[in-house]
Amino acid sequence: MSARTTPPGPPGPPGRPGRRRPPPRRIAQFLVGLAMCAAGVWGSLQVHLGVASWDVLHAGVADRTGLSYGTVVAGVGVLVVLVSLLLGVRPRLGTLVNVVAIAVTLDALLASSWLDGLGSAPTAVRVAVLAASVLCLGFGGALYIGAGLGSGPRDSLMVACHLRGWPVGRSRALIEVGVLVVGWLLGGPVGVGTVVLALALGPVTQFAFRVLRQSPGAGT
Template identity: 80%
Template sequence: MSARSAEDPTPPAPRRRLPPPVRVVQFLAGLSLCAAGVWGSLQVQLGVASWDVLHAGVADRTGLSYGTVVAAVGVLVVVLSLFLGVRPRVGTLFNVVVIAVALDALLGSPWLDGLHTAPVAVRAAVLAASVLALGFGGALYIGAGLGSGPRDSLMVACHLRGWPVGASRVVIEVAVVAVGWLLGGPVGVGTVVMAFALGPVTQLAFRVLRQSPAAGT
């Protein structure tokens, strides 16, 4: 047994050739779960997500608008991932568009209004559900084989080089939080929880759903 197989419980399942309509449905379902996860993590107000710490820090130091920084970081990550062997595909663009549209719709709804004033235990439960939604949503849409989003592409690139999915995600998330914090980005309890929990949850999701991270290439 190789060192990689001993350390990474994510099954090296061959890429499944699902019918195109099924792949599209799986892709959209995964992105919808991701949007719901982001929405929940925002509404509990326990701390922004890892990449938002970086975005806020860069925006503060450069004077650029938040949206400009998000777009610029996304482009830089896509270029870096391309050099690491994960090329952007049609799903990369749709990842950005679908999540943005779904997230705007969710944030515009009254469903979780007032959640930030709920008891901490309730907010913590919603945060945990949000992490599950992000992990399982990511495994679903990446496993559909239509391409991974800009930031998930880094995790896929690390996996292709023998890193376990969970460890790859944790290292990336923690590194992003650290750099963002040094630049002045906001860090909360929820930020730390997501940085350390999302990797193991994502790895578990790939295993439970029998999806392959390599499908995102």
């Protein structure tokens, strides 16, 4: 007498694959890039040669509208994120981390005494620090964007332009100069360092992406 066998039942529903976590190397690259960007902003502020293009815009809008500086910074950031979204670059977790991490790191650096007195240092020293700041911003941006975890609000606009066929350097330069002009027309403060940052950040950022072999569109 043969043993009675039970026919196999229908296969169960396929399991949902877990969301892949970014490897530690990419996370480390992202954080190092953000730290370099914060250091670049810190240095550019400490030399007292002029604020960055976006800060010219923020100051001009705040002066014309009567809104607080922080409110304007947040509002402009949200507006840029929405424009970037319309252009195909979605905000990601790294976008929020970018805003928070750079703000916290920059506050800590500004609260330190490491570069106190730099504003009254010889012009050659201040120019050298400004040049180093531009390098930090360019290479830091290439590192954290290349990690593919999401770009900051203003860098997302550069990435959106790049995805439409514009070179990174030209995209960044046109955005920086355009923002500078609008901010200046609104009455924002402009210095020689402002012009240097606006003109140099584009070429330096494109050079950094090429040297570090990173992709501006990573993770989009």
